[in-house]
Amino acid sequence: MTIDxxxxxxxxxxxxxxxxxxxxxxxPARPRVAATVLLLRPAGADFEVYVIRRVAAMTFGGVYxxxxxxxxxxxxxxxxxxxxxxxxxxxxxLGVAPDAAQAVVCAAAREVFEESGVLLAGPDAATxxxxxxxxxxxxxxxxxxxxxxxFAGLLAERALTLRSELLLPWSRWITPEFExxxxxxxxxxxLLPAGQRTRDVSGEADHTMWVRPEDALGxxxxxxxxxxxxxxxxxxxxxxxxxxxxVARASATRDAATPITPRLDLPETGEPRFVLH
Numbered sequence: 001m002t003i004d005x006x007x008x009x010x011x012x013x014x015x016x017x018x019x020x021x022x023x024x025x026x027x028p029a030r031p032r033v034a035a036t037v038l039l040l041r042p043a044g045a046d047f048e049v050y051v052i053r054r055v056a057a058m059t060f061g062g063v064y065x066x067x068x069x070x071x072x073x074x075x076x077x078x079x080x081x082x083x084x085x086x087x088x089x090x091x092x093x094l095g096v097a098p099d100a101a102q103a104v105v106c107a108a109a110r111e112v113f114e115e116s117g118v119l120l121a122g123p124d125a126a127t128x129x130x131x132x133x134x135x136x137x138x139x140x141x142x143x144x145x146x147x148x149x150x151f152a153g154l155l156a157e158r159a160l161t162l163r164s165e166l167l168l169p170w171s172r173w174i175t176p177e178f179e180x181x182x183x184x185x186x187x188x189x190x191l192l193p194a195g196q197r198t199r200d201v202s203g204e205a206d207h208t209m210w211v212r213p214e215d216a217l218g219x220x221x222x223x224x225x226x227x228x229x230x231x232x233x234x235x236x237x238x239x240x241x242x243x244x245x246x247v248a249r250a251s252a253t254r255d256a257a258t259p260i261t262p263r264l265d266l267p268e269t270g271e272p273r274f275v276l277h
Contacts, residue, residue: 008229008274015272018264021178028177031184033100035108036068037167038234039118040244041192046212047244049235050116050198053207063226064216066234067115068108068185074150075110076103081155083125084165093169094186095257105164108188110151114144116208117199120167120190121160128163130195166190168248169256170237173230176262176274186256187234189247213239229262229274 021028039050051064076099085093090101109120117138122128140158143149155162167188175182192198200208211219213235219225220232227235241247262274 009271015264015266018176018178019266029180029182031174031182033071033104033107034069034183034185035071035104035111036066036185036187037108037112038066038170038187038189038238039112039116039192039198040189040238040247041210042244043210043212045243047247048210048212049216049238050192050208050210051216051231052115055206063228063231064220065228065231066187067112069111069115070183071103071107072110072147072150074147074152075106076100080106080152081161083122083161083163090164090169093256094172104186105167106151106162108167108186109162109164110144112190113141113151117141118192118196119160120163120193121155121158122163123160125161125163128166128193128196129160130193132196133199166193168251170251170254171230171234172256172259174259174261176264178264184259185230187230189238189251191244229276230260233276 040047041050050067052067053064054062080102082102087098087102087105090105091098094101094104096104113119113132117133119129119132140149140154144151144154149157154160167190170187170189172184172186174184198208198210216225216227217232217235217239220227237250238247241250260276262276264272265275266272
């Protein structure tokens with residue numbers, strides 16, 4: 001799938017789906033708020049991003065994406081040791097109320113731990129935990145996935161502080177109106193903490209890998225990897241930043257509050273295309 005300034009070609013199945021939705025005239029589904037994280041790590045003079053392939057039975061199955069998922073009610077718990085920008089500051093960057101901003105940031109940190117085994121937290125505001133791949137940590141992670149405990153409770157039990165500044169806001173995407181399941185997703189980038197490693201622990205994924213953003217884009221163009229437009233666009237954006245320092249600089253001025261919603265353009269002549277706006 002090639003994306004340019006005019007948008008991108010719409011797959012026939014989605015065009016048919018969109019036409020049927022418009023013909024039926026029903027209301028669009030309400031988007032569920034979600035968060036996703038591009039984990040980055042150095043790779044020589046370059047850098048790599050961590051991607052997972054969703055299992056076929058899931059929504060967006062067979063598609064490569066970044067670790068992430070929906071915001072959980074427990075993510076908005078107020079009693080949480082917190083480092084970095086306060087929720088009020090996050091609210092300004094994300095365009096939501098402070099409690100909603102806290103929930104989104106917590107969801108991002110929780111999901112990246114659930115789906116990759118990476119924990120963006122530490123004993124204090126200046127440190128990050130090291131290796132969290134041991135059996136006791138794995139039991140804790142599984143409890144979190146099964147919702148036997150909340151993320152705030154996990155941090156409290158371990159006397160850990162959420163390092164919110166390790167998450168850099170990047171963008172916000174909303175699923176097109178004709179999709180039956182829609183998400184209002186906040187994209188973040190984060191550097192893999194020293195001493196930690198990703199693990200193939202997500203029950204929602206059947207393959208994981210580290211890959212250079214340019215290589216992922218090339219393989220998607222060649223048809224080797226299936227990715228949705230938000231993933232492709234974001235990969236191109238971080239690749240254009242040049243290096244990890246460039247990604248951090250770019251994040252500081254990114255608009256992560258204004259949502260991008262692909263709109264399907266069905267012209268009388270020519271091919272249907274999604275337009276990004």
